[in-house]
Every structure is written in C-alpha cells, then in structure tokens.
Amino acid sequence: MATTQATPGGARVQVQKVGTFLSNMVMPNIGAFIAWGLITALFIEKGWLNRGGSGGLAPDSWVAEIGGWGDFADGGIVGPMITYLLPLLIGYTGGKMMYAASPMRGGVVGAIATMGVIAGTDxxxxxxxxxxxPLGGWSMRHIDALWDTKIKPGFEMLVNNFxxxxxxxxxxxxxxxxxxxxxxxxxxxxxxxxxxLVTNNLLPFTSIIIEPAKVLFLNNALNHGVLTPLGSTEALENGKSVLFLLEANPGAGLGLLLAYSxxxxxxxxxxxxxxxxxxxFGGIHEIYFPFVLMKPKLILAMIAGGMTQIFINxxxxxxxxxxxxxxxxxxxxxxxxxxxxxxxxxSVIGGAAATFVVAALLLKTDRSDDPEDQLVAATASMEAMKGKSSSVSGALLDGGRGTADHQGAIxxxxxxxxxxMGSSAMGASVLRKKVHSAGFTDVTVVNQAISNLTDTYDLVVTHQDLTDRARQQTGSALHVSVDDFMSSPRYDEIVELLARTNADPAAAPSAAAAEPGPPTGLLARESIVLDALAESRDDAITRAxxxxxxxxxxDASYxxxxxxRExxxxxxxGNGLAIPHGTNEAKPSIRRSAISFVRYTDPLDWNGKPARFVIGIAGAGDDHLTLLRRIAEVFVDADQVARLEAAQSAAQVLEVLDVVQPA
Structure with missing residues (x-):
C-alpha cells in the first residue's frame, strides 16, 4: 500500500483536471444521450423499425403502420433533442458545477447562456x-458576491431574480x-x-494520440468532449459515425488483458x-490503464490494436x-x-487480435530484471501460500513508507x-465489503469524482497517477495509492490500518460486537423543547x-x-419528522456534533407535509450517527412515536430514544 507525500501538480495533472471537468458535464446526462440514441436507432429512415434504404427489423406488414414514426424521429424529436435538449443539459450541468453555493441558480444562468450559442448556429x-x-455559473457567482449581505431584508428574491x-x-x-x-x-x-483523415485513409493514425491519452485518464474528456460532438453531427447527417468507435471500441483493451492473462x-x-x-462487458476501460502504466512499452500494443480496429471500420x-x-x-x-x-x-476481433499479438510478444521477450515486477510476483506467491495479505509485503511494495505512524481514527x-464512476465504484464496493466484514461498520466507504472531492474524508484511495490531483482538494486526508483496481492486498492492508487506528490493539474488531450508545452531550436536556406552537417551516429551522x-x-452562521439546505x-x-441540517460548505461552522429536538403541539406545514417533530443536526464527524439510527427506528415504530407524543419531560424523550436497540 503506497501512501504519498504532497508533490506539486505538473502539466499532466492540470490537463487531467480540465478533462475531468469537461467529462463531468456530460456524465450526469448520459441517460439523455442513450434516450436520443435509442430513438434514433429505432425510428429514423434507416432505423431498426423502418426499412427505408437499408432494410430494417420490422416485418412487411408493419411498414405501413410505422411509416409515420420516421416523421416522428427525423423531424419531430431527433433533431430538436440533439440541437436543443442535449446542449442545454450540458450547459445547465456546467453552470451548476461552477456555482456550488447556489447550484440551481448557476445551472439556470448557464442554460440561458447556452441557448444563445445554440440559436446562433445550425x-x-x-x-x-x-x-x-460554466461561464454562466462562474460569472453569476462573482456578480452575486458584489452585493452579498448588502441587500435589505425582503428584497433578496427580487434582486436575485432580476x-x-x-x-x-x-x-x-x-x-x-x-x-x-x-x-x-x-x-x-x-x-x-x-x-x-478519412479521405486520405489516415483516420487509423489518430490512435497514436488517442491511446496514450486514454491511459492518462483522459478517456472521458476525449470521448465526450471531442468525439461525441463531432460524431453526433455526422450521425445526424449520415445516420452513423465511425467517430463514436475511436475511443469506445473495447477490442484493443480486451486483447491486452488476454495477453496479460x-x-x-x-x-x-x-x-x-x-x-x-x-x-x-462492463465498459470500464479504466481498469486496463494500470496494466499499460506498469509497462509503458505496451502502449505500442494498444496503438497497434487501435489502428487495426479503426482501419477495419x-x-x-x-x-x-x-x-x-x-x-x-x-x-x-x-x-x-x-x-x-x-x-x-x-473491428472488435481485429483490434483484440492485433493488441494480443504485439502485447504477447513484448511480454514474452521481456527480459528486464525489474525489481518492482519481481517483488509483485514474489508478494503474490507469498500471499497465495499464506492465504491472506501481509503487512510486511505491503511495506516492501511501499518502499518502506507505511502508515503505522498515522494518528487518529479513520x-x-x-x-x-x-x-x-466505473473504476472507483468497483474499488469502493470491494473495499466496503472488506471493511464492514472486518467489523468496522461505522466506517463509510464511498466513491466520488476527483473534481467533486471535499476535504472532509479521513482516507482517500486513488490510482497512483491520480493521487497528486486528489491531494490538491483533500490535503488533510491520508492518501493511499494503488496500481491495480483488482489488487485486494492493498484493501486488506487498509483493513489492518483500521485495526491499528480505530480499535484497541488488544481487542480485535467484530461485526457482532454491540454498537456503543451515543456519546454524552449529543442531545442535551436544554436542547429539547416540548409543545412548541406551530410556526412556519423557516422559523422551525431557525428554532432548531x-x-x-x-x-x-x-456558530450562528450554521x-x-x-x-x-432546505x-x-x-x-x-416522513411520519411527522423533519431533520434540518446545514450544507457541506458549513462544516467549518460546527464546533462539535450535537442534536436538538422540538415537538410541536400541532403539526406545521413542511413543504406541504405535516411535521410535528423537528430534529436539528450538526455532525462534525460520525459520532452522531448512532443516535440518528435510533431516531429512525423510533419513527418507524408507531408505539414509540406515541410515547414521544405523550412525553411530559426531556427525561422521557431521552428515555424513548435510548430504549431502541441497534440493529
């Protein structure tokens, strides 16, 4: 397991950041692209359900009945979707990304700005x-900052809307x-x-650029930022485009992994x-990138496969x-x-075969005495014999830079x-299962895009080529670099690290161990109010x-x-319960975790729903989660809710919350 020291980000890091930003505008809208693609594939003149020009899948008896679908697709929805819907969704998403404090506001201005550039071209x-x-969201954020806190109360909405x-x-x-x-x-x-390139039969040579860029984690930016826009224009005119296959074809990557196998x-x-x-089958191309980075000369095999599959297409x-x-x-x-x-x-078969042949030749004739490669092989053999990972082997692969000196719970x-998406979701799933199976069920394991990281995590796991970028946004976290998304020994070492930092070394963690009760002071008697008079939602939030x-x-700013947040x-x-809490940006305003409890005599209107119990939350860490889980169990139990409704004192409220046993 490799932990890394802070290093200045180079040009590659900056390029990756730009690429990630571009792809993050597209990735949330993939569903819309798929919908457009399906409608195009089914109903256009040369589509699967039409027979015009190239033959379709529909029987002759259907042709008369579905003839109108061609008009539905060609003139009614395919054109408007690619001309208006998809760019507007991208513009809205970009605006949201650039105005984190008010994402919907940034998205709306971004969409308006995008409409101008859409209307100016065909x-x-x-x-x-x-x-x-992004320009719309970024500029709106800076304009709002000019009069922030200077608007007279009651005029905020008027000024903001105008x-x-x-x-x-x-x-x-x-x-x-x-x-x-x-x-x-x-x-x-x-x-x-x-x-x-197409006219001169040079399109296959684009692999010389595409394949190296992919293994530097620029695949999403290449595909969604460059090839998708150009391919969409060509597909709208010709019904298909080879550009959609330049990056997405899985043949070459399959050949490389078969050669490694x-x-x-x-x-x-x-x-x-x-x-x-x-x-x-899963389409996660990132999973083969470390195999190329492990032996950079294999990029020749990827280029050979890429050129072959493009040439065939x-x-x-x-x-x-x-x-x-x-x-x-x-x-x-x-x-x-x-x-x-x-x-x-x-093209898939040819690309896979070409990459396999070149990669096999390079791997077969590799006579280099690479200490790292030998160490990986020796470690795999030793761990296979032991049936588990070894902290010693982890230290060896780490070059002696272990994490034994890490202080504080994770x-x-x-x-x-x-x-x-993709690789991080897979890695998080594997790691989460190992962490929770080891008994550390209070440790959260999630996946996230690097561009969306905030400095609120204790430990960040990334591929070794992405760690510098992650450090720029999570400087206070412990960073673990991996060179293989399937490398379970790295995950096992993280579990061993949790055993050292999260528990008494003399007591091994157990999934069956009883969950401790909530720390004292989370819900003080003075923070419990009974029989408050009904008021507005915002007044209730302010009271909590x-x-x-x-x-x-x-702090008061929280x-x-x-x-x-609301x-x-x-x-x-639901069930008469609302739990108002602050935004992620308000974390610095929290001095310690705490909860407040307000019960109303009559339900108040909470966005059209009746709320009688309002529980305010401030979570600095995870120490309040136990009590929140107990509160959740109370409010799915009608008898316990009735006890809260009948409680006459703060002590009785605490008693009700305390009687629920953890799952």
Whole structure:
C-alpha cells in the first residue's frame, strides 16, 4: 500500500483536471444521450423499425403502420433533442458545477447562456455548451458576491431574480453574436481535419494520440468532449459515425488483458481475467490503464490494436448511431445499425487480435530484471501460500513508507477516480465489503469524482497517477495509492490500518460486537423543547438551529446554512419528522456534533407535509450517527412515536430514544 507525500501538480495533472471537468458535464446526462440514441436507432429512415434504404427489423406488414414514426424521429424529436435538449443539459450541468453555493441558480444562468450559442448556429452546439454553461455559473457567482449581505431584508428574491435574468440575457446575446461564430469555426475546422483523415485513409493514425491519452485518464474528456460532438453531427447527417468507435471500441483493451492473462506475471496475471470481463462487458476501460502504466512499452500494443480496429471500420464503412456509453460490447451493439454489424464485429476481433499479438510478444521477450515486477510476483506467491495479505509485503511494495505512524481514527473513506464512476465504484464496493466484514461498520466507504472531492474524508484511495490531483482538494486526508483496481492486498492492508487506528490493539474488531450508545452531550436536556406552537417551516429551522447555537455546538452562521439546505433539498423524512441540517460548505461552522429536538403541539406545514417533530443536526464527524439510527427506528415504530407524543419531560424523550436497540 503506497501512501504519498504532497508533490506539486505538473502539466499532466492540470490537463487531467480540465478533462475531468469537461467529462463531468456530460456524465450526469448520459441517460439523455442513450434516450436520443435509442430513438434514433429505432425510428429514423434507416432505423431498426423502418426499412427505408437499408432494410430494417420490422416485418412487411408493419411498414405501413410505422411509416409515420420516421416523421416522428427525423423531424419531430431527433433533431430538436440533439440541437436543443442535449446542449442545454450540458450547459445547465456546467453552470451548476461552477456555482456550488447556489447550484440551481448557476445551472439556470448557464442554460440561458447556452441557448444563445445554440440559436446562433445550425449545428449541435456541444462545445459551445461546455463553454457558455460554466461561464454562466462562474460569472453569476462573482456578480452575486458584489452585493452579498448588502441587500435589505425582503428584497433578496427580487434582486436575485432580476440579476439572473438580466445577466442571463447578456450572456445569451454574447453567445449568439460572439461565441457562436467562434465555436462554429472551430467545429468546422475539426470536421475538415477529420474529413482529410478519412479521405486520405489516415483516420487509423489518430490512435497514436488517442491511446496514450486514454491511459492518462483522459478517456472521458476525449470521448465526450471531442468525439461525441463531432460524431453526433455526422450521425445526424449520415445516420452513423465511425467517430463514436475511436475511443469506445473495447477490442484493443480486451486483447491486452488476454495477453496479460497468458504471459503476465504475479498480481497482473492473476487479476487480468477478471479485469477483462469488467472491461469488455462492463465498459470500464479504466481498469486496463494500470496494466499499460506498469509497462509503458505496451502502449505500442494498444496503438497497434487501435489502428487495426479503426482501419477495419473505415474499410467496411461502419459506425454507430449514437455514443456507446459506457464502452462495453453491449452498449456498442445497441447503437450499431444493421449495415454495420459485420464491420463492427470484425473491428472488435481485429483490434483484440492485433493488441494480443504485439502485447504477447513484448511480454514474452521481456527480459528486464525489474525489481518492482519481481517483488509483485514474489508478494503474490507469498500471499497465495499464506492465504491472506501481509503487512510486511505491503511495506516492501511501499518502499518502506507505511502508515503505522498515522494518528487518529479513520471514519470516512473515499475511492476517487477521474469521473466518479466505473473504476472507483468497483474499488469502493470491494473495499466496503472488506471493511464492514472486518467489523468496522461505522466506517463509510464511498466513491466520488476527483473534481467533486471535499476535504472532509479521513482516507482517500486513488490510482497512483491520480493521487497528486486528489491531494490538491483533500490535503488533510491520508492518501493511499494503488496500481491495480483488482489488487485486494492493498484493501486488506487498509483493513489492518483500521485495526491499528480505530480499535484497541488488544481487542480485535467484530461485526457482532454491540454498537456503543451515543456519546454524552449529543442531545442535551436544554436542547429539547416540548409543545412548541406551530410556526412556519423557516422559523422551525431557525428554532432548531438556535438550540444548537445555545448548546455551543455551532456558530450562528450554521443556522443560515440550514435554511440554505432546505431551499435545495427537503429534509422532511416522513411520519411527522423533519431533520434540518446545514450544507457541506458549513462544516467549518460546527464546533462539535450535537442534536436538538422540538415537538410541536400541532403539526406545521413542511413543504406541504405535516411535521410535528423537528430534529436539528450538526455532525462534525460520525459520532452522531448512532443516535440518528435510533431516531429512525423510533419513527418507524408507531408505539414509540406515541410515547414521544405523550412525553411530559426531556427525561422521557431521552428515555424513548435510548430504549431502541441497534440493529
């Protein structure tokens, strides 16, 4: 297990950050791309259910009945979706990302700005959306800062709405007259470049750029930031595009992992078969990147496979109707038109074969005495014989930089990757199972995109090439670098670390151990109010927050954060319970974890729902989670809720909350 020291981020880190930002505007909207792709594949003139021009899947008896679907697709929905819906979703998402304090406001202004650049051209404006959306959110955030706290009470909504409307109109005008011609010119030059490559049969040579960029974790930015916009334009005109297959084709990656399965060494050979399944059928291309980074000369094999599969697709004039996301063979075939099945299939087989041959040759003739490679093989052998991971082997692979000197308990772990999907979800799932099986059920293990990380985690797990980026946003956390997403010994060492930091070394953790009760002071008698008179939702939030302030648990600014939280996501939980709490940005306002409890004589209106119990929450760590779990169990038990309704004193409230046993 490798822990790393802070190092300055280089040019590659900055490029990766830009790439991640671009891909994060697209990834949340993949569902919309899939919907557009399915409608295109089914109903356009050359679609699966139409027979116009190329033959379809519909029987002759259907043709007359579905003829109108062609109009539905070609003129009614396919064009408007790619022209308006998809760019607007990207622009809205970009605006939200740039205005974390008020994401919906940033998203709205970003969408307005994007509409200007859309209206100024007749091509799908994905690139324009990736510029104008973030610009709208970023600029609105800075404009709002000019008069923050200077508006007279009661005029906030008026000023904010007019500011957003006026500035959105300005940006839309700027997008129409200035950005639209610029982005159109750039798109036309890129399209001309692609046409030159296709005309001169040079398109396969793009693999010289694409394959190295992919293994540097720029795959999402390449695919969604460049190839998807250009491919979408071509598909709208021709019904398909080979550009959708330049990055997403899983053939070359499959060939590399098969070569490792037969000719690799140690952990790499052992993990390659499972990685091949995840890559080919799951579409998680990131899983093969470490195998290339382990032996950089294998990039030649990836380039050979990439060039082969592109060459075959060019020869057969094959392509996809829409992006294949994720890049699994299932998603690829789902977007393959009927006249491209042979070409696409042969491209996958050819790409895999070419990569396999070159990679096998390089691995077979590799005579280098790489100490790291020998150590990996020796460690795998030793751990196989022992049947478990070894902390000694971890120290060896770590170069002696262990984590034995880490102080303090670890309560939150995040597995971070480029886009927060795929590899990080897989790694987090494996690690979570190991951590909870070892008895550390109070430790949270989640996955997240690096760009969305906040410095609130105790331990961050990343691929070794992404650790520098993660450190920039989580400087106070312990960082663990892994070189293989399937490398379970690294995860076992994290469990051993938890045993050293989270428990008495003399007492081994057990999943069956009784959960401790809530720490004293979380819910003080003075923070319990019974039979309050009904009031507005915001007044109830303020009352709950003021009780936390009076208890010395939070600063006064935390109350405003509780109100902000309610404007974006309702904290009403059902069964008469609401649990208002602050935003993530308000964490510094929390001095310690605490809870307040207010019972109302009559239910109050909470976003249209009746709330009689309002429990304010301030969580500095995880020490309040036990009590929250008990509160949840109380409110699904009608008898316990009745006891709370009948309670005449703070002591009786504490008694009810205390009688519920942990699950």
């Amino acid at each position: 091509i799908p404006m994905f690139m324009g959306a990736m510029i104008m959306g 500011a957003a409307g006026i500035w959105g109109a300005v940006l839309a005008t700027f997008g129409f007259f200035v950005m639209s011609p610029i982005v159109t010119w750039i798109a036309n030059r890129l399209e001309d470049g692609i046409d030159v 037969m000719f690799g060494k140690g952990l790499a050979k052992a993990s390659a078969p499972g990685a091949a399944i995840i890559h080919f 060019v020869i057969f004039n094959s392509g996809l109707r829409a992006p294949a996301a994720p890049g699994s063979i299932i998603a690829v075939y789902a977007q393959t038109p009927s006249n491209s099945f042979i070409g696409v299939t042969l 309560r939150s772990i995040v597995f971070a990757c480029d886009a927060g 927050g003021d009780l936390l302030v009076s208890a010395g648990a939070v 109350v405003a954060a509780m109100l902000d 404007t974006s996501v309702s904290t009403y939980m």
